[in-house]
Amino acid sequence: MLYREAFQRLMKDKFVVACLIVIGVSLVLALLSWFPAVAANPQEQYKEADEITLIERSYHPPSLLIAIGVIDEANNKPLTPEQEKAFEWGLFSKAAWSLPLGGDKDGRSVLSMSLHGLRYAFIIGLVTTIISVLIAVPIGAAAGFFGGVTDELIVWFYTTLVAIPQLLLLIALTIAMPDSIKSDPAWGLIAVLVAIGITTWVGLARLIRAEFMKHKQREYVQAARALGFTNSRIMFKHMFPNVTHIVIIYFTISFVGAVNLEVFLSFVGIGIPATTPTWGQMISEAKNELTREPNVWWPLTTATLFLFTLSLAFSIAGDALRDALDPKLRTG
Amino acid sequence: MWVYVARRLLYTIPILFGVLFLTFAIFEAATDPSAVAKQNLSDKATETQVVMWLWQHGYGELSEQGNKKLADLAQKNSAEGREAQRLIDNAEAEAAAARKKQAEEDAKAKAKAEAEAAARGDEPEDPAIAAAAAAKAKKEAAAAKKAAAENAEAEKKKYTLNVEEDFIFDSAPVRFGRYVGELLTFDFGRTLEKRPVLSVMGSGIWPSLKLTIPAFILSELLGVFFALFAALYRNTKIDRALVIGSVLLMSISPVAFIIFAQKFIAADWQYLPVSGYSSGFAGIGYLLLPIFIYVVVRMGEYVRFNRILMLDEVGQDYVRTAKAKGVSQNSMLFKHVLRNAMIPLITRWVIAIPYLYLGSLLLEAFFGIPGLGYLTVKAVQDTDVNMVRALVFVGTLLYIFATLLADVLYALVDPRIKLE
Numbered sequence: 001m002l003y004r005e006a007f008q009r010l011m012k013d014k015f016v017v018a019c020l021i022v023i024g025v026s027l028v029l030a031l032l033s034w035f036p037a038v039a040a041n042p043q044e045q046y047k048e049a050d051e052i053t054l055i056e057r058s059y060h061p062p063s064l065l066i067a068i069g070v071i072d073e074a075n076n077k078p079l080t081p082e083q084e085k086a087f088e089w090g091l092f093s094k095a096a097w098s099l100p101l102g103g104d105k106d107g108r109s110v111l112s113m114s115l116h117g118l119r120y121a122f123i124i125g126l127v128t129t130i131i132s133v134l135i136a137v138p139i140g141a142a143a144g145f146f147g148g149v150t151d152e153l154i155v156w157f158y159t160t161l162v163a164i165p166q167l168l169l170l171i172a173l174t175i176a177m178p179d180s181i182k183s184d185p186a187w188g189l190i191a192v193l194v195a196i197g198i199t200t201w202v203g204l205a206r207l208i209r210a211e212f213m214k215h216k217q218r219e220y221v222q223a224a225r226a227l228g229f230t231n232s233r234i235m236f237k238h239m240f241p242n243v244t245h246i247v248i249i250y251f252t253i254s255f256v257g258a259v260n261l262e263v264f265l266s267f268v269g270i271g272i273p274a275t276t277p278t279w280g281q282m283i284s285e286a287k288n289e290l291t292r293e294p295n296v297w298w299p300l301t302t303a304t305l306f307l308f309t310l311s312l313a314f315s316i317a318g319d320a321l322r323d324a325l326d327p328k329l330r331t332g
Numbered sequence: 333m334w335v336y337v338a339r340r341l342l343y344t345i346p347i348l349f350g351v352l353f354l355t356f357a358i359f360e361a362a363t364d365p366s367a368v369a370k371q372n373l374s375d376k377a378t379e380t381q382v383v384m385w386l387w388q389h390g391y392g393e394l395s396e397q398g399n400k401k402l403a404d405l406a407q408k409n410s411a412e413g414r415e416a417q418r419l420i421d422n423a424e425a426e427a428a429a430a431r432k433k434q435a436e437e438d439a440k441a442k443a444k445a446e447a448e449a450a451a452r453g454d455e456p457e458d459p460a461i462a463a464a465a466a467a468k469a470k471k472e473a474a475a476a477k478k479a480a481a482e483n484a485e486a487e488k489k490k491y492t493l494n495v496e497e498d499f500i501f502d503s504a505p506v507r508f509g510r511y512v513g514e515l516l517t518f519d520f521g522r523t524l525e526k527r528p529v530l531s532v533m534g535s536g537i538w539p540s541l542k543l544t545i546p547a548f549i550l551s552e553l554l555g556v557f558f559a560l561f562a563a564l565y566r567n568t569k570i571d572r573a574l575v576i577g578s579v580l581l582m583s584i585s586p587v588a589f590i591i592f593a594q595k596f597i598a599a600d601w602q603y604l605p606v607s608g609y610s611s612g613f614a615g616i617g618y619l620l621l622p623i624f625i626y627v628v629v630r631m632g633e634y635v636r637f638n639r640i641l642m643l644d645e646v647g648q649d650y651v652r653t654a655k656a657k658g659v660s661q662n663s664m665l666f667k668h669v670l671r672n673a674m675i676p677l678i679t680r681w682v683i684a685i686p687y688l689y690l691g692s693l694l695l696e697a698f699f700g701i702p703g704l705g706y707l708t709v710k711a712v713q714d715t716d717v718n719m720v721r722a723l724v725f726v727g728t729l730l731y732i733f734a735t736l737l738a739d740v741l742y743a744l745v746d747p748r749i750k751l752e
Contacts, residue, residue: 160350
């Protein structure tokens, strides 16, 4: 009932619908990156002769913009009228779409890299949030439901965890990881995601604990107890559905936080193996390239725009979800 | 109330203990004591030096074998030991000389015998046999040499201490006790560059504060100001614009914003310096851009959060009563709404204090400000365990006391709460 009502209210706001569409499209685009045509590896991708050779691909400005005539290929400036006349790239020619958003330092297409980054953004956001939720819900539920010594112990435990500033704890965990894991592309990423999950679950656990403590006094729980149901059944079949809205809202907030955290970690160089094509890596590589002549702005701008759009969509959708699902705001 | 404070203080003890235990476990996994010894001595320390350092700094005890080796070493290096060694060396030299002389005489005799045999007309010896004899002699010589080398190795090993055989590390509880003792007395050891961590951290606090305190004050003031604005013009287009603006600002990635701001404002238009720092009043120019960036990046979230606070208050009954009473707009906003919204705000401000000390990692790294944040980034990139350990401890300590202060202040400021 709650969800149908919330869904109806959500759909009324056109802005929110737009955001949800953006998120859906992003998911589809992220899945696209598994196609070989959108590979992040130049050697695999450009075996046949192309309009632009591999050497020229490095730092090539966006070919779409060249095709439209906004920038000049050689000098990176707007075209003069004479050049426009001599300009031959049609909008739908192969040349225009060879490097639509430009090439980065190693000649990879910025568009491909961005789509890969999108995929990794989803992986990072989803995995860290799932890990947080898997840790926070049982612990919060146990603390709220059982009370007493269990509650005291659990509260002590997560208070100590939270006492260490999140970044410092992440740094400590990263230093403790053996080098063999850190340099391995797959396990290194997983280790960092687990570390992020470990450092962020406490907020959700506190909320869930408070909710469970409130619901423990309600009649339906007392009834379930009187009927002789086991504790775990009461907790997860009867009480947990009442906190799923908190978990959903947490999902949207945590997702954006995790993606931004990854950007920060990539910049500082903690943990994430340097070969993973995430937006954080694109941005941190691009940092040094902005000041060379001629300046190479397209990897940084593309990554930033993708990141901005995704964050914005999730923020707006999250806010709307919170308004829709908050029981206090429901009228009637 | 003081009973409450005392009780809360008492509660921080198990928390502190928990934190120390947690960080101990993490850092135990990260550090190898030999590496710590080398970091404190030099990279080229010999094994014996490493063991001696570990022993002197109380990491453990020498095993029986280690003790024996130590005694031997001491004897070898003592005066009589050296004298004895000299005599042995002399004896060996003489023996070697004697052997050589014997070999020469043998060779001479052999040559003489061959000459006589040739003079008598005997058939020369079969070259194969001679070759076999020569080969055998050569093999014996090689074996002798190898044996001599092995002897020398064994001799040397007899006098070098190594970590595996000769050192017994303290058990975990003892190590933990030492860890806690070091941290609680602020004995943090040395950084990778051999400077004491405590003084390095001390020199980094002030630059961090110079950046974070003005930035924090400015951003909080502006956040409250805009939120009051939103409350005043609620449900109008201005409010909607503020909401949209704050959500947009919130979605910008801080890293990207810093890069763009640094490029455009500093490098291209050259309004402000790109990076750098100088102490004293003249250094303000270097801090303007980082402060500006900090404020802009935080503004979105602050305005949104504070706006919600203000709107919560404005929706309450007492505001309606005040308006019916005829209280002026200004007075209502500042005297009533702001005062009540201050309560959670103050809590947030106090909890922000530890983060003010720790500095902004991003801003300090980008702008070359030598504060604690910059030190943290450097410590991570260099894997400087002593530094990271100290930073984590200090950060945690600050956070624990900040939460205590926040709780007490919250109770003081909110008259509805009575502390027992």
